[in-house]
Amino acid sequence: DAGVTQSPTHLIKTRGQQVTLRCSPKSGHDTVSWYQQALGQGPQFIFQYYEEEERQRGNFPDRFSGHQFPNYSSELNVNALLLGDSALYLCASSLGDRVNQPQHFGDGTRLSIL
């Protein structure tokens, strides 16, 4: 039973560039959430996708956007990269709108901005 997979594992970009991160949810899950984790801090919620639509968003600028595909996989796009975007980006999957169902996380993409 494959868990949540993310690619790439590491990425180096320069300021002003754009980046796309990818996530495949755990088998049977249809909801994908994205989190940003700065060094030494807990993960911060970016947004969540369900039925190919963004249905909740955290306090992140419009430079952060996403997409969910019919197979439930998802992408996170970040435009006009800033030094402060350097972080671990985590994807979590879950089943539908059931609050009683836990979110399961991948091991993240480490993004470094030079």
Add this chain to the structure above:
Amino acid sequence: DAKTTQPPSMDCAEGRAANLPCNHSTISGNEYVYWYRQIHSQGPQYIIHGLKNNETNEMASLIITEDRKSSTLILPHATLRDTAVYYCIVRLISSGSARQLTFGSGTQLTVLP
């Protein structure tokens, strides 16, 4: 979501029970208590969650006080692989903001040989 308070760090001897406390004094009746842990360089791992009653699974036990203002995560026989940051999270039952997990700073548990 209600805020949680956890000690920043704890040590535990290998083979002993690790008891990790969490204070959530402003928790409301429609909020679950969730526990996750994050081992260095990995994503958070779900451990257990509960509403009112104590819960147990293959990883841990969750003890919630009767007034629900605090809880304790118990790892019955800690091993070196249990060294991690442990996060206590409260999460609304209803939809809307319940969809996200709000992480605090967590407790760094170090299991000592």
